[in-house]
Amino acid sequence: MALPDPPADRYGSRGGDRRPPVWARWLLIGLGAVVLLAVTLIGYRNWGSPPIQGEQLAFRVLDDRSVHITLEVQRDDPVEPAACVVRAREVDGAEVGRKEVFVAPSQGTTRLDTVLTTSERPVTGEVYGCTYRVPEYLSSQTRPTE
Numbered sequence: 001m002a003l004p005d006p007p008a009d010r011y012g013s014r015g016g017d018r019r020p021p022v023w024a025r026w027l028l029i030g031l032g033a034v035v036l037l038a039v040t041l042i043g044y045r046n047w048g049s050p051p052i053q054g055e056q057l058a059f060r061v062l063d064d065r066s067v068h069i070t071l072e073v074q075r076d077d078p079v080e081p082a083a084c085v086v087r088a089r090e091v092d093g094a095e096v097g098r099k100e101v102f103v104a105p106s107q108g109t110t111r112l113d114t115v116l117t118t119s120e121r122p123v124t125g126e127v128y129g130c131t132y133r134v135p136e137y138l139s140s141q142t143r144p145t146e
Helices: 022-047
Strands: 052-063 066-075 082-089 095-103 110-117 124-131
Touching: 052 082, 066 082, 066 095, 066 124, 082 110, 095 110
Parallel strands: none
Antiparallel strands: 052 066, 052 124, 066 110, 082 095, 082 124
16 A cells, blocks of 8 residues: 655645756855865865975084084075074984074075084084074074174
8 A cells, every 4th residue: 555645735845956056056166166176275284395495405413512504495586585493413413503594695506514512422513494484583684703
């Protein structure tokens, strides 16, 4: 025995066409495109190549309290000043020295040498990172000695 249809005036009629209007489909397509574009931009900013990059080329432990570090800085805008943080670590990996180095505007890749004073005997010197946000005390004319 088949069940009878429920009364239409009480429950409403079974609709024939339940598809959304054309404008709603275009709205959803547009929103999907905007979300896809946003995800792409966020991914590029997080995993794309950085605008500035510092690399340690060499280091030489000078004595129990200092290390000489040679670094190379590559920038997408070499005429902009930059700052790099270099650090030294001891044998167990603990940081024993840190210093900010001013990177002057140039015409291409910049190579710098700096001596870092440490609190313990260093076993390595490395570039921690670089930025275009130069601290005021590094960018002023009366900079401390490197």
